[in-house]
Amino acid sequence: MENPIIEVQKISKNFRGLKAVSDVSFQIKSGGITGMIGPNGAGKSTTFNMICGYYPPSEGKIFYKGKEITHKHPYEYTDMGIARTFQIMKPLGNLPVVDNIVPSAYFGRYGAKSLKEAREIALEVLEFTGLYDKRKVLAKDMGTPDQKRLEMARALATKPEMLFLDEVMAGLNPAETEAAIELIRKINDSGVTIFLIEHIMKAVVSLCERVIVLHHGEKISEGTPEEVMNDPYVMEVYLGKKGGANA
Ligand SMILES: Nc1ncnc2c1ncn2[C@@H]1O[C@H](COP(=O)(O)OP(=O)(O)OP(=O)(O)O)[C@@H](O)[C@H]1O
Ligand SMILES: [Mg+2]
Secondary structure (H helix, E strand, O other), rough: OOOOEEEEEEEEEEOEEEEEEEEEEEEEEEOOOEEEEOOOOOOOHHHHHOOOOOOOOEEEEEEEOOEOOOOHHHHHHHHOOEEOOOOOOOOOOOHHHHHHHHHOOOOOOOOOOHHHHHHHHHHHHHHHHHHHHHHHEHHHOOOHHHHHHHHHHHHOOOOOOOOEEOOOOOOOHHHHHHHHHHHHHHHHOOOOEEEEEOOOHHHHHHHHEEEEEEEEOEEEEOOHHHHHHHOHHHHHHHOOOOOOOOO
């Protein structure tokens, strides 16, 4: 691949005795949408956490636009243009939606210099993500679909070039999933490269050009959605003898 935006080389993560991720390597194409799938506990979130600087890898190297970033801190990632959402949402429940987003605008590539500027950025992002009408609602009073959107809005308020989405469609019904797919496509069309973890295969197929499959911490397949879904080992992991299906 020419000029990948992200490259990981043989990354592993050990949690005491448990090898959560083992020797995983891949590249992410700039400008596209790449997916990561795999059964529960496969090591997907751990892989994200390492690439986003949340945990240092036990072994291996991570590169962003050709520059090694393996041991940098999350705030340095944000300044470089990398943002992420968390699988477990933790909004500031007693604050209105807009105030959940304002702090992000001080970081990353917007780097607001005043509260006024940060609020303007937050409102722009709320408009973009379809949350503008809910800007004054307390975050805890919103349902899952809007809280997932809020996660994305908080990440977008740092003006990322590269966005990591960890199961932003979990718990959504088909219509809400469709709306989330549209938003993800719109984010990508605005020039943001996306790497997403998702269990909903319909979303993976409709959004992703390439898919990486993890199982027991190892990369077991990579290719177009069609290629990985027709890979006999992937089929076995999801549907077969071991009964790991949750896709
Ligand atoms: N901070 C941690 N400390 C100890 N073990 C952890 C930690 N984080 C994850 N693990 C373990 O590492 C393995 C991989 O977990 P991870 O959360 O990366 O899986 P996942 O593929 O994201 O799963 P899911 O689809 O359920 O979100 C699991 O066995 C998990 O219990
Ligand atoms: Mg996870």
